[in-house]
Every structure is written in C-alpha cells, then in structure tokens.
Amino acid sequence: MHNQNRTHLKVDSLPHIVVTPPGPKSQQLHHRASQYMKGYSSQVRLFPVAFASGKGYTLTDVDGNTYIDFSSGIYVTGCGHCHPKITEAIQKQVATVVNCHDFTTEIKVKLLEKLVEILPGDLSGIQFYSDGTAAVEAGLRAGRAATGNSEFVSFWRDFHGKTLGAVSLAVMSEDKGMRASGFFLAPRPDCYRCPFKMSYPDCGIYCADFLEQVIEQESTGRVAAVVMEPIQGWAGSIFPPPEFIPKVRELCDRRGILLILDEILTGMGRTGTWFACEHYDVVPDIIIIGKGLGNGYPVTAVAIREERKDVLEKISASSSYGGNPVACAAALATIEVMEEENLLEKSAHLGEFILLKLEEMMERHPIIGDVRGKGCLFGVELVKNRDSKEPFDEAGKLVYQKAFRKGLAWIPAGHILRMSPPFMMPEEVAAKGIDILEEAIDETERELL
Ligand SMILES: Cc1ncc(COP(=O)(O)O)c(C=O)c1O
Known part of the structure; x- marks a missing residue:
C-alpha cells in the first residue's frame, strides 16, 4: 500500500502561496510559450500559471506556490498526481x-x-x-x-x-x-x-x-x-x-x-x-x-x-x-x-461531503443559482438573479481567478464553476478548497452586486 498523503507539505499548511500567482517565473515562461503555442483553453487564458510538479492532491507552480487541486488535471488524475x-x-x-x-x-x-x-x-x-x-x-x-x-x-x-x-x-x-x-x-x-x-x-x-x-x-x-x-x-x-x-x-x-x-x-x-x-x-x-x-x-x-x-x-x-x-x-x-485503495468508495464519500458543503454555501450566496454533484464531479451555477437565472459570466471569471490566486487549481470557464478533485483528497483539504471558493464568491459578490 502506498502512502495516501502524497504531498511534501502538511495538510494544515495547504495551500502554500509564497508569491501572488501567476508569479514572475510563471508569467515569463507563459510569455515564451505563447509566442508559439496557440489554441489554449479559456482556463489557461484566464490564469496563465506554469506548473512544475504535481503530487497527490496538490500542484506546485514554477514560483513555488502549492495549490489544492480541484481539477485532477482535467478530470484525469483521479488517483492523484504521480501516484508512486x-x-x-x-x-x-x-x-x-x-x-x-x-x-x-x-x-x-x-x-x-x-x-x-x-x-x-x-x-x-x-x-x-x-x-x-x-x-x-x-x-x-x-x-x-x-x-x-x-x-x-x-x-x-x-x-x-x-x-x-x-x-x-x-x-x-x-x-x-x-x-x-x-x-x-x-x-x-x-x-x-x-x-x-x-x-x-x-x-x-x-x-x-x-x-x-x-x-x-x-x-x-x-x-x-x-x-x-x-x-x-x-x-x-x-x-x-x-x-x-x-x-x-x-x-x-x-x-x-x-x-x-x-x-x-x-x-x-x-x-x-x-x-x-x-x-x-x-x-x-x-x-x-x-x-x-x-x-x-x-x-x-x-x-x-x-x-x-x-x-x-x-x-x-x-x-x-x-x-x-x-x-x-x-x-x-x-x-x-x-x-x-478503495477509490470508488472514497470518490462517493468525498463527493457527499463536498456536495453538502456546496449546498450550505448556496444558502449564503445569492449569486449561486444551483449546485449539483455525484461522486467527485460538481457544478455550481452562478446567476445574476435566482428568478431570471440569467448566467453570470463576469462572476464566473472573477471567482475563478480569485480562487486560483488564493491557491485553488481548478477548471471553470463561463458562469458554471466545475470541480473534480482527486478521489483520495482528505476531507479537511477539500473543506479548505471550499473555503477558498467561498471567499472568492464573497469578494466577487461585493464587487459586482
Ligand atoms: C465527454 C468527452 N468526450 C470526449 C472528449 C475528448 O477527449 P480528448 O480530449 O482526450 O480527445 C472529452 C474531453 O474533454 C470529453 O469530456
């Protein structure tokens, strides 16, 4: 059995942000790449960070920032990055x-x-x-x-x-x-x-x-x-x-x-x-x-x-x-x-834990129109008004960038926030990810409403 907690950092020091991301090394590398590399996803365009390594449920960028991974690559690394x-x-x-x-x-x-x-x-x-x-x-x-x-x-x-x-x-x-x-x-x-x-x-x-x-x-x-x-x-x-x-x-x-x-x-x-x-x-x-x-x-x-x-x-x-x-x-x-590692069970359980947190969060935030999830696949829909359900794209972008800056590596583009953490992420780390999301939503509401 391999060690589940595959990050060099202790759970309570996650995420670990040492320079506001995307930091200077990320920006420089992305600038060099983007002279030639065309066709980036909207996520990269919105947050041009350059990653150096991944371990379990964390990703570390070239400036030394370590993020909680709420994307599993792009729904890919369910067992965690670089599983031994x-x-x-x-x-x-x-x-x-x-x-x-x-x-x-x-x-x-x-x-x-x-x-x-x-x-x-x-x-x-x-x-x-x-x-x-x-x-x-x-x-x-x-x-x-x-x-x-x-x-x-x-x-x-x-x-x-x-x-x-x-x-x-x-x-x-x-x-x-x-x-x-x-x-x-x-x-x-x-x-x-x-x-x-x-x-x-x-x-x-x-x-x-x-x-x-x-x-x-x-x-x-x-x-x-x-x-x-x-x-x-x-x-x-x-x-x-x-x-x-x-x-x-x-x-x-x-x-x-x-x-x-x-x-x-x-x-x-x-x-x-x-x-x-x-x-x-x-x-x-x-x-x-x-x-x-x-x-x-x-x-x-x-x-x-x-x-x-x-x-x-x-x-x-x-x-x-x-x-x-x-x-x-x-x-x-x-x-x-x-x-x-019983990862099917872990995906289902972690999913229930996160969904409950998202449902509670929805009660506190008028821009959240809907939350849904099954296993480790989630969607949070941002709306200008819960009755009209008008999509709130500006909020989606801001929440994405703010949360990333605070140490959450994740997926969204547009008004629906998408999340897909690796299945073995401990609940306390997932809860930190959700807290970061809520802080970003809070700040966005104060700016846009
Ligand atoms: C449901 C679904 N089908 C097909 C694809 C295409 O897969 P790939 O990007 O590996 O070509 C994707 C990629 O996101 C997908 O989500």
Whole structure:
C-alpha cells in the first residue's frame, strides 16, 4: 500500500502561496510559450500559471506556490498526481519496450482481462487509442459497421472531442464550420434550465419523447446510434433526470438503434462508480473511456458488447500508439490502485461531503443559482438573479481567478464553476478548497452586486 498523503507539505499548511500567482517565473515562461503555442483553453487564458510538479492532491507552480487541486488535471488524475505505483509501472515499462504496433504483449492481455471485469454488462470487445476523440471516432465507425446504418443522433451541448465526427455530434459555431452530414441533435435534459420550460417530474420526461420526434423528423430512418455523455461534463456537470437514460435505452432497443455512451469524463470512478451508467442501471452497446483510465498517461478505449465485437475487426480498429505497452502499464496500475485503495468508495464519500458543503454555501450566496454533484464531479451555477437565472459570466471569471490566486487549481470557464478533485483528497483539504471558493464568491459578490 502506498502512502495516501502524497504531498511534501502538511495538510494544515495547504495551500502554500509564497508569491501572488501567476508569479514572475510563471508569467515569463507563459510569455515564451505563447509566442508559439496557440489554441489554449479559456482556463489557461484566464490564469496563465506554469506548473512544475504535481503530487497527490496538490500542484506546485514554477514560483513555488502549492495549490489544492480541484481539477485532477482535467478530470484525469483521479488517483492523484504521480501516484508512486503508477509511476513505477510506467518507468518499468519504458525501460522494457515502448511500442511494438498492435502485437500482443503480456501487459496488454492483463489490462484487457481487468477491463472486462470492471466494464458493465458484456462489453468485451475492446480497442485502445491515445486520445478520447479517436476512441469516439472508432465508436462511430463501429456503430455504422454494426448496423449498416449511417446516421447519428446526439444532444445539445454534449462534448465529444475535436475531430470531425466528434465535432459533428456537438453544437456548431462559426469557427468550427459545417457539421458532417447524417448527424442530428436533440435537446438535452437540463432540469435547472429545461429547454421545454417544463418541471421535473410533471414533465413526464418529455425530453426523452422528443428524442423520438427528432429521429422521425430529421433522419432518413437509418440511425446507427444515439450518442451521449451520461452526465454532461463540459456543459457544466449537468445531470439528467434518473429516468432519462433508461428511456433512451428503451427507445433504442425498440427501434434497433445502438446506444453509445461517451464515458470519457464520467468513467473510471469520477461519479463514485466505475462508470456513470451504473447509476442508471443501463448497459450501452458501445462505451468510450479515457481521461482517468491512465491517471494522466494518454490511454483511451472503445468497448462493444460481446455479440457485436467482431465489428472492430471489420473496421480495422487499431492505430500506431493505441494499446502500446506503456499505456497498458499505466492503465493496469491505475485500475489496481483504484481497487487497492478503495477509490470508488472514497470518490462517493468525498463527493457527499463536498456536495453538502456546496449546498450550505448556496444558502449564503445569492449569486449561486444551483449546485449539483455525484461522486467527485460538481457544478455550481452562478446567476445574476435566482428568478431570471440569467448566467453570470463576469462572476464566473472573477471567482475563478480569485480562487486560483488564493491557491485553488481548478477548471471553470463561463458562469458554471466545475470541480473534480482527486478521489483520495482528505476531507479537511477539500473543506479548505471550499473555503477558498467561498471567499472568492464573497469578494466577487461585493464587487459586482
Ligand atoms: C465527454 C468527452 N468526450 C470526449 C472528449 C475528448 O477527449 P480528448 O480530449 O482526450 O480527445 C472529452 C474531453 O474533454 C470529453 O469530456
């Protein structure tokens, strides 16, 4: 068993801010990088800090500031930064063999067998990739090959990656260009901002019924799959009503359409279970996993149900780096750490603790319109007015920057604050993170209201 408290600092001295961040070294490095590096996320643009190291639930920047990590990279390092067992497994494999195309290695066999154990239902046809979007594309190709149909239906404000098929599953903007043909979008349930202006549960889950209308009105009737994030991450940690995904499953079964769940963000313990679909008692036909799978090492996968698994042969699913031995070593060690350190349970418990704190905080702050969470995945929605629910983007930016300056490394952009701490963060550290958040909200309210 490895030491859980993997930071060189004592819990009560966290965070440790020695120079107001982003400090001079961060700024200088970021200036040098940004002459060439283009396409930063809005988070980096809002707070251009340069990190030097990560340990457990902390990140340290080049100026020597140590932050409490409320982002896990970007929903990636659920087991904590540089977990010793995962680091050791990667180091050992790097010194053994790094790439041998998609030939079999023992480490890959072990990972495949382990994954089949933790995947829901009979999802047992697997292929590996190095980023999420490539696994999503493989899922789409597999969906087409398995059904002989070519169209897809996905949902408003889902995010699935940045390659053409993945982008075509999401809302368009001028800079992204045209959606590929055969892709249709349906309104997505969001009970805080229902697109149909209805209220749960009186709505009777109308959004699920409307999905059927989208299929009938938009497609040619040759829909291969409905593709969705079980819980929307990028859109702001938006949870569907409990009946929604089972209803979509039933619709898909009735119409001979596959259900593809993109669990890149929600999988691997993020919501307190291996996969978020377990909360809804639904097994998809195809699942996509990534992010937490290698605890930061790039490894992603597509998995398809037993009866259809040969379809991955049909689409020649392999790639240059997918399933390389180092990636497999990282993923196998990650799953073992999750099991050995009871991290599913810890994710669920820490999640309950933080959610309660957020709910209490909401009572004290008029700009908080909604708080929600499951496991270690949270959203806090900032509004100008609780009745109008008008999004408060300026507040979102200010809270983000203020909290970061005080020592909270985290994710938001826009009016929804998103948080995803590593699962083994002690409650007292999480409570400090929440206190920092509240101080930042307090100051922002005094400035903007
Ligand atoms: C749900 C979901 N799908 C797909 C992706 C794309 O993954 P990647 O950035 O590894 O290509 C992401 C990334 O944030 C995601 O959250």
